[in-house]
Amino acid sequence: MSKILIEAMADLNEDLVIEEVKNLMNNNVPAMDIISYLQKGIEIVGKRFEEKIYFMSELIISGEIFKEASEILGTAIPTGTSKYGIFVIGTIYGDIHDIGKNIVSTVMSGNDFEVIDLGVDVPPEKFIEAIRNYKPKAVAISCLLTNCFDNVKKCIEDIEASGLRNETKIVIGGGPLDEDTCKYVKADVICKTAQQTVEYCKKIYVEKKEISYLKVIQ
Ligand code: B12
Structure with missing residues (x-):
């Protein structure tokens, strides 16, 4: 410390x-x-x-x-390979905080994910377009503002309405988010740190471990 x-x-x-x-x-x-x-x-x-x-x-x-x-x-976190495939991340619309998101991006690429970073203030259409184009197994939404929780919820509803909800896991993160927020916005998981995101994604990107891991966290 x-x-x-x-x-x-x-x-x-x-x-x-x-x-x-x-x-x-x-x-x-x-x-x-x-x-x-x-x-x-x-x-x-x-x-x-x-x-x-x-x-x-x-x-x-x-x-x-x-x-x-x-x-x-x-400079101390080496860039990895892209062996696990594509991971999409962005900060929800209405929110411009990006420090935590950038840390998650850096750590994910250091752990062999190919990161597509959509930036900040990202509207649902951009997330949907990215899911269609890149077919990631996980999409991560960052949110630091409590008054943007409804934007995250709307974004996930729009992804569902576009027929893509079953194509990808939705991971959420950011300071004020907790399990209750996760249920409220109907995401698959809340990760509190970049390392948790890596661990969760490594499990879901390696297909066979998906079911048992989800049983543990629910
Ligand atoms: C720096 C900062 C800013 C900077 C942001 C700069 C930037 N480029 O990001 C600026 C000055 C722009 C800013 C603006 C505002 N801010 Co601000 N900001 C902060 C502050 C002090 C730090 C946030 C931060 O970067 N933390 C460090 C990072 C590393 O932590 P983190 O984001 O939580 O990320 C970690 C995890 O959560 C996780 N994680 C993060 N994102 C993700 C995403 C995924 C998918 C996953 C899996 C994990 C994950 O991994 C990270 C590493 O462990 C916080 C205070 C706080 N306690 O968080 C307030 C805070 C978030 N801001 C706040 C407010 C109110 C605002 C403003 C509305 C202020 C205003 N009056 O205008 C504006 C909003 C602008 C907007 N529309 O977005 C409030 C929010 C309160 C609330 N209940 O919603 C806070 C909590 C301050 C406070 N205590 O009042 N802010």
Whole structure:
């Protein structure tokens, strides 16, 4: 646990964040652990924003610092092959948060998935088009805003109406989402971290394990 990194991120101390990320990397701390410290720090930023200690400008700066740190960390996550096939991901329409989505994308490609990243503020039509074109076994929808839960629900309903719901598993993720959200929007699974996404997808992309895994998580 790096208290220094968590506090530097929470205090928006850019120089110290970068210095500590490099320091931890040099000490062979796994990239995913470093990301979790950064995440703990940015959660404090979110709390300070709620408490009106921080305002919009601080939220923007926190995003920039996190991105800068992720770019440095990205060099430690090797790009993998595409042996598991295509995985589609995007942030739901109405929402422009992309830091978590980008981490999931990077980690999935490092784990041998070919990632098609649709970006942010993605409408249902784009998800549908991607399912038609790429036939992925899993589509991931990122959502950080509670007032966009209904957009995720609508997106999944539209995928169903287009006749493609049985073609793909729908994975959802993002800070405020939980099991209840998963049921509400009718997704197949909620993954809380990038690593959980990798583990879930590896099971469903290797056909035979699909049924037993789903039994475990339901
Ligand atoms: C940085 C930030 C911003 C930046 C985003 C920059 C960017 N490029 O993404 C900016 C400044 C743009 C921003 C804007 C806003 N934000 Co903001 N933001 C944050 C903040 C501080 C951090 C989010 C973040 O990146 N976390 C770090 C990442 C790594 O964590 P993560 O996204 O949860 O991702 C992890 C997992 O969840 C998972 N995961 C993530 N996505 C996915 C997807 C899939 C498919 C899977 C499987 C897994 C997965 O893997 C990741 C790694 O483990 C949060 C606070 C918080 N506690 O989250 C508020 C927060 C999300 N924002 C909030 C708000 C209110 C807003 C604004 C509405 C503010 C405003 N008044 O305008 C706008 C909305 C703009 C919009 N339309 O989207 C609220 C949302 C509250 C709510 N109940 O909905 C929060 C919670 C702050 C707060 N406590 O009030 N924000």
